[in-house]
Amino acid sequence: MTAGRFWDRFLLPGGVWLLLLFAVPCVLVLALSFGYVDDLGRAVYATDLDNYSAAFDPTYTPVLFRSVLYALTTTALCLLIGYPVAYYIARYGGRYRNVLIALLVLPFFVNYLVRTYAWVALLADEGLVNNALIDIGVINDPIRMINTPWAVIGGLTYGYLIFMILPVYGSLERLDRSVIEAGKDLYGTPLQTFLHVTLPQTKQGILAGAVLVFLPSVGDFVAAQLLGGPDTYMVGNLIQDQFFAANNWPFGAALTVVMMIFLSVWMVAYLRSAARDVRGAAI
């Protein structure tokens, strides 16, 4: 058995699984996007293009851009907040590293929805934070914190932060400390060392984190539904509403296809970069 063939086997279980249980069902969604809703409200497969002409209605363009903007801001915030934490755990966590990582996962055992509800109790106009601020005399009138775009971005950051910390931690953790020491000798200042040694070495982790935060954020509907205001409607809400409230599955499917095509730009960028790094590492 050649070395090449040996490694091919590792691809098989995942490849076959995803082909049968993901790719084939996705073709069904694509097929459904050309369908229509019958008189009883049931989705029927067909070959119409009507859903696509509706999906490109200018009303929906701002929704898509808003979602991308929120998701990009969320990704940036997660990186700014998550990188230092991952760095601290990887470098200074010592034998508590794994405990610190486990603590990050702990909030998941209290449902996302329940935690988001708790934010409402904290940040509402007569919530715990506003009441406390008024009691100690910092403010006279409550600050409007929830039902704003920032509340949605905050909710997304809260929900997806761990998806940034974990991969960054993974790449930092395997970083050879002697490389950093050598970098210090070479570049002198910690800033230069960080920029020239640590950061490039963890680029894959950052990229993985960015993808894991950005893409689900674009499609999220929980944060906007629970923390959003009148102008925070996201594409996830749009699609969700088609499938449930509006009972228009074919249109929901068409919107999904449009969103996926739109997002594939980011995917291609990520793919290229991933491929480059794999080649770089192999040399």
Added chain:
Amino acid sequence: MSPSAFDKPRFLRVFSFLVYLFLFVPILVVILFSFNTIKSLNVFHGWSLQWYQEFLDDPSLRESLFASLEIAFATMVVSTVIGTALAIGLVRSRAGWAPGANILMLVPLVVPEIVTGISALLIFSQIGIALSIWTVIIAHITFSISYVTIVVRARMAAISQEVEEAAMDLGATRWQSVRLVLVPALWPSVVAAALLVFAFSFDDFVLSFFTTGEDLQPLPVRIWSAIRFGLSPTINAIGTLMMVVSLTAIAIAVVLPRLFGRRESGLKVLTAGEG
């Protein structure tokens, strides 16, 4: 913040502490309201254990909780194995169809969960599989494989083949070199991915909603359904109990290895003991 601060642990320690605080403040609120005397998650009236009593009295809630734990555990085991193998294969294989597998792995990440859920429902109904706990698990695994692969590959990409080749020079077979050299090198990212998947699966509601059978309702589906009338503090009581259990597991994971005088990672014990 300036990156120079990265070499000042004190700043980092304070910063990290604040981030952990950010993650846990809502949890404290959840715990507080689980002891409320009235059915409100906004106004705290006084201390009582009635919501814990209600949880204990409600067999369908208990069933939901255990179903969620089973689903999360099965999803974690299967998707971690498949996803890790896929990550290894994607980095090492030079097969002509490897790039195709790569794209196939990445697409689930761009597809919103609701579509994965609906497409799973479509395929199950087209081939006539009755919905049950197994269909939920299959859908969760399908969605989780890519996450595992992404996380593990981030580490895999920078591991050189030299050590494995050295092991083989010393007489190890290819499989042995994978088991003894590659897997241990990948282990931290594998554990991170497994934890991530467990947590994701336990927390997920969209996939579960579409793929669950008629009489089994995973906990998050039940919680989501309660939105219209507002959540009951019973859900907070469950969350609090789950926190206590997980914290105990972590504490045991820290203490146990010391008792046995081993320096093994506490997390290994934890992940083996979960579910």
Added chain:
Amino acid sequence: MAGAGLAVASYGLAGCTVERSVDRSAEGRIIKPEIDGDLLIYNWAQYMDPDIKKRFSEKYGVEVNEVNFDNLEAMVIKLRSGASYDLIWPSTEYVYRLNREGLLARFDRGLLRNNDNISSFYDSPWWDPNNELGVPYTYYTTGIAWREDEVSGMTGSWNDLLNPDGAGRMFILDDFQEAIGEANLINGFDLNTEDPAELETAKQTLLAQKENARGFSTNSVQNLVSGSAVLHQAWNGDIVNVRNQVDEPELYRYETCKEGVPVGTDLMSIPITARSPGTAMLFIDWILEPENAAQNVAWNGYPQPCEGGKQEFAKLVKDEPSIDVDLESLAGGGMEYRLDNPDARQLWTSIFTEVKAG
């Protein structure tokens, strides 16, 4: 290649519906109220006192399991995929739709011991001319809730949603029929108008209201109790729950509006796929027992149109009688949401989507 696969899939599937076909072999069977197995009920969450299930379970020695939906469309999806629930809670419109799809079992209401307790308002309604598809569980009005200490000058009109005291702290229900319906009434249109020109006017009304709004939400209880809302389009039963949770209930007021009061009814129905339809019918009878109805109303805050339920609700809301529903008066002036025409329904939902997206 993907394109070819897609083309094949599209043509191969064209004309097929998404759902599997439902087993209708039980059609036409006679259902009697007697135990024929454990019960699986599919209901809104937090809509029934668990104690009522528990006592039924103890009395008859059967298990009562409950699963929940958050949305009627979700319930329909599950029913169409062949799921076997014994008892479901559709609204009037959905009873009509599910029946047209042949998804509901018929049963003789006369066999119920408490048949005479059901309000006569529900004899032969449009969705069930022969009284065989369901029994009313709750009924509710849509109106406006407000905080007396924050908002003044309420006039009993849907235009109160624009009250400047509520600016930035007003919510519209996140429900396409309630939102557009209220805008139709303001403009003097029929509640269920299908006229595109009228609906365009209603859309402009909603967009203007959105300027004054804090958001679209059905969770009026949390929005009002947490202080984020001081003005809220709301269902009457939710205001009972708000008043149960706050320190000063008298501040939380509710009005119905002179342009029209939408009224809804949720029913208990037995799906065609039910495994224990007899137990389900017995359970319906159990809910209709006056003392059980009273207990349930006190628990969930919504009135039940039967003896015991009506009286208990009147007691609950004696301090704010506007929350109560006078069924007899609804016979003339009350109105219900009803969109049978799928094209009209699609127009309504897309208008609401455009309002939320814009």
